[in-house]
Amino acid sequence: MATLQKKRQVERTQTLLVVDDRSENLEAMQALLEDGDWQLRCVSSGEAALQCLLNEEVGLVLLDVQMPHMDGFEVARLMRGNPRTRFIPIIFISAIAQTEDAVLQGYATGAVDFMLKPFDPKVLRHKIHSLLDHERNRSELQQLTQQLDSARAFNASVLDNAAEGIMVVGEDGLVRFANPAMAQMLRCSVAELQGSALLSHLRSPEVDCEWHSSKFYRNWQQGKTYRVHEASLRTGDGDSIPVALSCSPLPKLQRAMVVLALDMSVVRSLHTQLESLAVTDPLTGLLNRRGFHKALEAALSRSGRSGQRLALLYLDLDGFKRINDSLGHGVGDQLLRRVGEQLKSSLRPYDTLARVGGDEFTAVIDGLGHTEDAARVAEKLIEQVSVRHSLNGVDFTIGASVGIACFPECGQSVESLLRAADMAMYEAKRAGRQQYRFFLPEMNGRARSRLMLEESLRTAIDQDDFVLVYQPQVYLDSGRLRGFEALLRWQHRVAGTVAPSVFIPLLEETRLINRLGDWIFRQGARQFCGMGRPPADELVLSINVSPVQFSMPQLVEDLGRVLDDYQLNPAQLEVEVTESALMQSLENTQEQLRQLRLLGVKIAIDDFGTGYSSLAYLRHFELDTLKIDRLFIANMLDSPRDAAVVSTIIDLGRNLGLEVIAEGVETAAQREWLVEHQCPIMQGFLVAPGLAADDAQAFPAQLDWNALPRSARPNDS
Ligand code: C2E
Ligand code: CA
Ligand code: CA
Numbered sequence: 081m082a083t084l085q086k087k088r089q090v091e092r093t094q095t096l097l098v099v100d101d102r103s104e105n106l107e108a109m110q111a112l113l114e115d116g117d118w119q120l121r122c123v124s125s126g127e128a129a130l131q132c133l134l135n136e137e138v139g140l141v142l143l144d145v146q147m148p149h150m151d152g153f154e155v156a157r158l159m160r161g162n163p164r165t166r167f168i169p170i171i172f173i174s175a176i177a178q179t180e181d182a183v184l185q186g187y188a189t190g191a192v193d194f195m196l197k198p199f200d201p202k203v204l205r206h207k208i209h210s211l212l213d214h215e216r217n218r219s220e221l222q223q224l225t226q227q228l229d230s231a232r233a234f235n236a237s238v239l240d241n242a243a244e245g246i247m248v249v250g251e252d253g254l255v256r257f258a259n260p261a262m263a264q265m266l267r268c269s270v271a272e273l274q275g276s277a278l279l280s281h282l283r284s285p286e287v288d289c290e291w292h293s294s295k296f297y298r299n300w301q302q303g304k305t306y307r308v309h310e311a312s313l314r315t316g317d318g319d320s321i322p323v324a325l326s327c328s329p330l331p332k333l334q335r336a337m338v339v340l341a342l343d344m345s346v347v348r349s350l351h352t353q354l355e356s357l358a359v360t361d362p363l364t365g366l367l368n369r370r371g372f373h374k375a376l377e378a379a380l381s382r383s384g385r386s387g388q389r390l391a392l393l394y395l396d397l398d399g400f401k402r403i404n405d406s407l408g409h410g411v412g413d414q415l416l417r418r419v420g421e422q423l424k425s426s427l428r429p430y431d432t433l434a435r436v437g438g439d440e441f442t443a444v445i446d447g448l449g450h451t452e453d454a455a456r457v458a459e460k461l462i463e464q465v466s467v468r469h470s471l472n473g474v475d476f477t478i479g480a481s482v483g484i485a486c487f488p489e490c491g492q493s494v495e496s497l498l499r500a501a502d503m504a505m506y507e508a509k510r511a512g513r514q515q516y517r518f519f520l521p522e523m524n525g526r527a528r529s530r531l532m533l534e535e536s537l538r539t540a541i542d543q544d545d546f547v548l549v550y551q552p553q554v555y556l557d558s559g560r561l562r563g564f565e566a567l568l569r570w571q572h573r574v575a576g577t578v579a580p581s582v583f584i585p586l587l588e589e590t591r592l593i594n595r596l597g598d599w600i601f602r603q604g605a606r607q608f609c610g611m612g613r614p615p616a617d618e619l620v621l622s623i624n625v626s627p628v629q630f631s632m633p634q635l636v637e638d639l640g641r642v643l644d645d646y647q648l649n650p651a652q653l654e655v656e657v658t659e660s661a662l663m664q665s666l667e668n669t670q671e672q673l674r675q676l677r678l679l680g681v682k683i684a685i686d687d688f689g690t691g692y693s694s695l696a697y698l699r700h701f702e703l704d705t706l707k708i709d710r711l712f713i714a715n716m717l718d719s720p721r722d723a724a725v726v727s728t729i730i731d732l733g734r735n736l737g738l739e740v741i742a743e744g745v746e747t748a749a750q751r752e753w754l755v756e757h758q759c760p761i762m763q764g765f766l767v768a769p770g771l772a773a774d775d776a777q778a779f780p781a782q783l784d785w786n787a788l789p790r791s792a793r794p795n796d797s
Pocket of ligand 2 (some may be wrong): 565624656686
């Protein structure tokens with residue numbers, strides 16, 4: 081009911097304009113049309129009609145054709161010229177009989193109908209009704225179109241001006257629509273996007289299936305919105321851009337989805353910035369406690385995987401509080417910054433360093449070879465910090481105490497290691513500051529003695545505290561001297577002679593052996609020449625070459641120079657290498673052996689039988705001598721197994737044309753066994769221990785077996 085009334089009201093507001101220059105006509109019309117569903121307006125000239133049309137909404141004009149000044153046709157023409165009045169229907173009313181021309185002219189100016197006087201009022205009313213209806217429909221339609229147009233323009237401007245990328249993707253996975261922001265984000269044009277596959281723009285999550293199995297499609301099919309918070313898109317120029325994606329189905333009929341891409345670059349970089357702020361110490365720029373936890377955790381899982389060791393150093397400044405209190409926090413801060421820099425400069429660039437509390441610093445040393453290395457670093461850190469500082473014109477010194485906890489021995493987790501290092505640090509403080517302490521007490525002793533040993537080795541090299549002794553090698557059948565093996569001795573100023581088994585491994589680890597190696601060759605060659613005994617050029621000098629030495633590319637060159645300098649026959653020099661040295665790297669070994677062979681020196685395998693004793697390398701490498709390890713010799717008379725090993729090696733040597741030397745022969749019984757088994761050469765305390773150069777020179781070229789004791793034990797020598 082209400083709508084009907086409203087409609088009536090609307091209809092009533094429709095205005096019917098009657099234009100006639102004669103008042104009696106107007107009155108007649110008024111009488112005729114007064115009671116209609118419209119509002120009646122009557123004017124008496126074309127000008128007045130136009131004026132009214134401009135001011136009011138008119139639904140229909142009844143226009144008299146003949147009027148003075150401006151006739152009906154002229155009014156109609158002017159109406160058609162104005163967009164506001166262009167479509168208002170006009171019925172011409174004319175008293176004169178119409179010529180065909182006049183009617184045509186009327187229609188040409190836009191009349192929709194003609195009524196000739198006299199007319200049937202019923203017909204007129206009917207025409208008026210239907211034309212007003214028509215006009216109302218037309219204007220409603222026009223209004224709707226306008227609304228639609230403006231809605232469309234509004235939508236388009238929303239899409240055009242949206243800062244987020246918006247795409248409409250069809251059920252086939254192809255882009256149907258993309259807004260300018262989307263194109264800008266992907267650094268291409270809207271036209272390029274249109275018709276391209278959505279998945280082709282996606283870098284992550286990686287979708288390696290086809291569209292119809294993708295989550296995009298499957299969610300769409302189920303009418304669900306699919307969101308990817310951490311996606312990244314591939315731009316036209318190959319870059320990646322982090323985005324958040326949402327993909328919502330459009331109404332079923334559209335068979336498409338709308339994809340929204342939110343550029344997350346700024347958010348993500350802000351995120352990382354915040355994250356880095358959260359893990360750094362603003363004062364020193366080092367990691368803070370939280371950052372350190374993370375770094376240590378990562379280092380632990382790395383070390384856990386690789387089986388490598390790691391040390392956690394906990395450093396606390398000695399006397400910082402005093403300075404902070406007396407010189408003020410400003411100076412305290414400056415000092416902490418400086419200490420941070422000093423600590424950083426004494427670590428490797430990839431070591432982790434953090435300030436975890438007021439004056440507490442921590443460092444992670446990973447890829448640790450020996451615990452002693454951690455002690456060395458701790459010493460260096462303490463030394464770095466404990467210098468004279470001068471800040472704000474005041475000179476002062478501080479110190480540092482360091483606690484060390486090693487992974488895996490002292491703990492496996494971040495917490496347990498931190499606790500252990502912290503406890504060790506307190507131990508260091510208690511012990512009188514300016515020191516480091518390991519969490520495990522036994523590590524302290526080991527580290528200290530090793531560091532001391534290393535230190536004294538360096539001094540020993542500088543002070544020339546080494547000598548060579550020469551142990552004779554003798555042919556078992558004839559008793560004739562084959563030559564000597566040069567053995568290194570350290571004449572310690574306090575401890576006396578130190579055996580190589582104590583220090584050679586350390587020389588190897590620290591690579592100090594390289595500094596000593598050339599000295600051994602030269603000293604050996606010089607003293608060997610000095611032995612000047614006929615027939616000297618048949619004697620052999622055996623020199624031990626450690627794995628590190630053997631791996632050095634300049635070994636052959638060094639040896640060549642020594643041979644030259646001392647005019648030695650290369651065949652008189654024998655290089656003793658262990659199996660492990662040969663097994664380091666087969667390629668290098670092969671090349672090194674080839675070079676040694678070219679040089680003309682002999683090659684012996686030391687401690688044969690203890691290592692891999694691989695028959696393969698006996699085949700691959702050209703060798704001269706096998707030295708049976710002295711453990712086999714020591715046990716062979718009691719152990720049939722060892723005896724079997726020894727006799728096998730002897731046979732092997734004979735068959736391959738190699739010399740075989742039995743090492744460590746201490747008793748006549750062993751010698752007799754070897755003679756019986758046709759071992760060609762022996763070396764051992766039975767004949768002589770390593771002799772000083774002078775004694776070696778005096779050693780007989782021909783041995784009388786009967787003059788020897790029945791046995792000679794190590795402590796006899
Ligand atoms: P090696 O090459 O197997 O040296 C033989 C070792 O056996 C020597 O010990 C020698 O003194 C000892 N020995 C000799 N005869 C007997 C015996 O009848 N009974 C017992 N129980 N031992 C005997 P040393 O001199 O202590 O040398 C130990 C190792 O140190 C050597 O083993 C060698 O690998 C290394 N070495 C010695 N001198 C040098 C050197 O100048 N350079 C390098 N790179 N290594 C060396
Ligand atoms: Ca040897
Ligand atoms: Ca040996």
